[in-house]
Amino acid sequence: MTQTIFIDGAVGTTGLEIAERLAGRAEFNLITLDEARRKDDAARAEALNDADYVILCLPDDAAKAAVAMIRNDRTRVIDASSAHRVAPGWTYGFPELVGRDAIAGARLVSNPGCYPTGFLGLVAPLVKAGLLPGDWPYVCHAISGYSGGGKALIARFEADTDIAYRAYGLVGGHKHVPEMQAHAGLTHAPIFAPAVVAAHRGMLVEVPLPLAAMPSAGSAAAMLEALGQFYEGSAIVSVVADRxxxxxxRASMEPVDTLTLRVFGAADGSQVRLAAVLDNLGKGASGAAVQNLNIMAGLDETAGLRL
Structure with a gap:
């Protein structure tokens, strides 16, 4: 049976990429609004309530307002904003971490942030396995393509081609930090150091670990083995042993919906650098939304994804 989908915020970067992944799929019928009607709250409310699935690609406040416009308990929601990632009643949409059954049975799913996808993909399983302490003050360095910043940042980078690197969030308070702390089970909020580079898409997330100062932490080999076991059988998340x-x-990176994890251990065992590589618009946004949609609809989770 064909199910209906409404993407609220369909003309944004994330919404456009979700629509591309859904194009030509007979399982879904996309509800679309023309330019005038997509800005009309009455038309939006009608679409939000008519759809079997709603994917919100909106700023946080607008996403909250859209959820409030849904007047039934039938429509199922995937929110790609950060508005509900630690909110009660919402299921965090990282199937590999929370379990596919949790996503399949959820009505309200919050899509993970792009940076947290890399951080949590590395750290959460190791904390759960007891190989990393939950009370350590972690640091996370990350760089992303500029497409993750939305239309304004895209326009800025494409207009000023002299920008090579943009560090931001320098005084803390980044909106991704609460989900990084909560879903990794950490006592302390991590120090998060994000940056943007002159590439449209792509992301590298790194977590440095001074093992010599962490007596309760496991070895690099143990971490690599634990991550490999945790993601065993996944078609989306790969744990690779090469260093x-x-x-x-690369600025020429093509869209991809995978997540690749590595463990770099120093020869003397004193340090480890955990690293995740992904597409900030793929597993970091649109690809994750489609993966969650597939699971919620009882379909192959990789359908429509770029692997």
Whole structure:
């Protein structure tokens, strides 16, 4: 049976990429509004309540307002904003961490942030396994393509081609930190150091670990083995044992919905650098939303994804 989907915020970067992944799929019928009607609250409310599934690609306040416009208990929601990622009653949409059954049975699903996808993909399983302490003050360094900043940042980078690197969130308070702390089970909020580079898409997330100062932490080999076991059988998340001398993000990167994890251990065992590579618009946004939609609809979770 064909099910209906309404993407609220369909003309934004995330919404457009979700629509591309759904194009040509007979399982779904996309409800669309023309330019005038998509800005009309009455038309939006009608679409929100008529759809079997709603995907919100909106700023946080607008996402909250959209949820309030849904007057039935039938419509199922995937929110790609950060509005509900630690909110009661919402299921965190990282199937590999929370379990596919939790996503399948949920009515309200919050799509993870792009940076937290890399951080949590690395840290959460290791904390759960007892190989990393939950009370350590973690640091997370990350770089992303500029598309994650929305239309304004995209326009800025494309207009000023002299920008090579943009560090931001320098005084803390980044909106991704609460979900990073909550869903990894951490006592302390991590120090999060995000940056944007002159590439449209792509992301590298790194967590440095001074093992010499962490007596309760496991070894690099133990971490690699634990991550491999945790994601065993996943078609989306890969744990690879190679340790190249460099990790590159290329400006020519094609869309992809995978997440690749590595463990780099120092030869003397004193340090480890955990690293995740993903597409900030793929597993970090639109690909994750489609994966969650597939699971909620009882379909192959990889349908429509770019693997």
């Amino acid at each position: 190249p001398d460099e990790l590159l993000l």
